[in-house]
Amino acid sequence: AAKTEERNAFRFYSPRMQADARRRIALASELRKALAEDEFHLQFQPTVEMRSGRVVAVEALLRWHHPVRGRIPPVEFIPMAEKLGLIRRIDQWVLQAACRQLAEWDHLGLPPLRMAVNVSAHWFGQANFVDDIRALLESQRLAAERLMLEITEGAILRLGEEMERTLHALHALGVGVAIDDFGTGYSSMSYLKMRAIAYLKIDQSFVAGLPEDESDGAIVETMLTLCRKLGISPIAEGIETEEQHRFLLRAGCTEGQGYLYSRPIEPEEIVQLMTVGKRQGNSHLRLVPPEV
Ligand code: C2E
Ligand code: MG
Ligand code: MG
Ligand code: MG
Numbered sequence: 001a002a003k004t005e006e007r008n009a010f011r012f013y014s015p016r017m018q019a020d021a022r023r024r025i026a027l028a029s030e031l032r033k034a035l036a037e038d039e040f041h042l043q044f045q046p047t048v049e050m051r052s053g054r055v056v057a058v059e060a061l062l063r064w065h066h067p068v069r070g071r072i073p074p075v076e077f078i079p080m081a082e083k084l085g086l087i088r089r090i091d092q093w094v095l096q097a098a099c100r101q102l103a104e105w106d107h108l109g110l111p112p113l114r115m116a117v118n119v120s121a122h123w124f125g126q127a128n129f130v131d132d133i134r135a136l137l138e139s140q141r142l143a144a145e146r147l148m149l150e151i152t153e154g155a156i157l158r159l160g161e162e163m164e165r166t167l168h169a170l171h172a173l174g175v176g177v178a179i180d181d182f183g184t185g186y187s188s189m190s191y192l193k194m195r196a197i198a199y200l201k202i203d204q205s206f207v208a209g210l211p212e213d214e215s216d217g218a219i220v221e222t223m224l225t226l227c228r229k230l231g232i233s234p235i236a237e238g239i240e241t242e243e244q245h246r247f248l249l250r251a252g253c254t255e256g257q258g259y260l261y262s263r264p265i266e267p268e269e270i271v272q273l274m275t276v277g278k279r280q281g282n283s284h285l286r287l288v289p290p291e292v
Pocket of ligand 1: 045060061062073074075078091094118119120150180181204237238239240257258259260264
């Protein structure tokens with residue numbers, strides 16, 4: 001089958017695909033330089049407590065601003081960085097920058113936020129991963145509870161036994177681990193039995209169809225029941241409408257993230273958001289009252 005595919009791929013190799021391939025090859029070499037040339041920066045997307053609209057956390061999202069090509073989305077360069085073996089250095093940079101930012105916000109007197117950082121399996125699977133995390137927290141004088149690490153189901157599947165050790169060690173340290181894009185990976189749920197997972201992020205593909213789509217509704221409700229019974233905090237991703245917010249709130253979802261509340265924004269905008277909110281006596285974005 002692989003042979004046939006190869007042949008077909010060759011036969012259908014269009015000018016468009018050639019251009020795409022050229023871009024990929026060029027980007028790969030440019031990606032190596034991006035870290036050194038300071039072309040990366042972080043945006044932060046607020047996570048709200050759904051009941052109150054209060055901002056309780058932010059997720060650090062990596063941005064690559066290429067000097068010539070402009071913005072390149074993470075869905076394009078993260079998989080590339082994984083293939084090129086650059087992802088560990090990139091993830092380390094992100095985690096360090098995110099922790100530094102959190103310490104700076106603390107210093108400015110912002111209410112204590114939780115910082116969520118995406119971590120790829122390549123680094124998470126390393127033997128010294130937990131030591132790296134501990135050292136970083138100490139250097140920024142941050143309590144472990146302030147940090148949350150997001151990994152995908154696929155990553156968990158790939159790691160096997162060391163993963164179990166790592167999850168337990170992080171749990172003991174107090175760093176919360178979230179399963180990102182929950183429900184989209186090819187994986188069993190047996191890792192949930194370890195009781196070392198603190199958060200499940202319900203993937204936006206299940207949120208998109210709410211409230212009309214009955215399958216999405218049933219899946220999301222079941223995920224929320226699972227969370228409640230296992231003592232895991234659910235976080236819904238990709239909330240764009242008030243109807244989605246209401247459905248999720250009523251179904252027992254406690255935290256949410258999405259364009260309805262805020263897009264990923266610059267660090268200065270987080271400061272603005274949190275200080276304006278504080279003056280109003282409640283640092284919230286947009287409060288959607290539940291339907292009674
Ligand atoms: P993710 O961790 O699941 O992040 C959520 C993605 O959904 C972000 O895309 C965010 O901008 C987008 N999003 C948030 N709210 C909404 C919404 O209401 N509607 C829609 N349509 N989209 C929404 P982004 O920033 O393009 O990141 C894509 C993915 O790239 C992330 O998915 C994550 O898997 C990966 N990524 C981003 N930063 C890093 C990083 O520092 N390290 C690693 N390893 N992966 C990263
Ligand atoms: Mg994430
Ligand atoms: Mg996600
Ligand atoms: Mg996602």
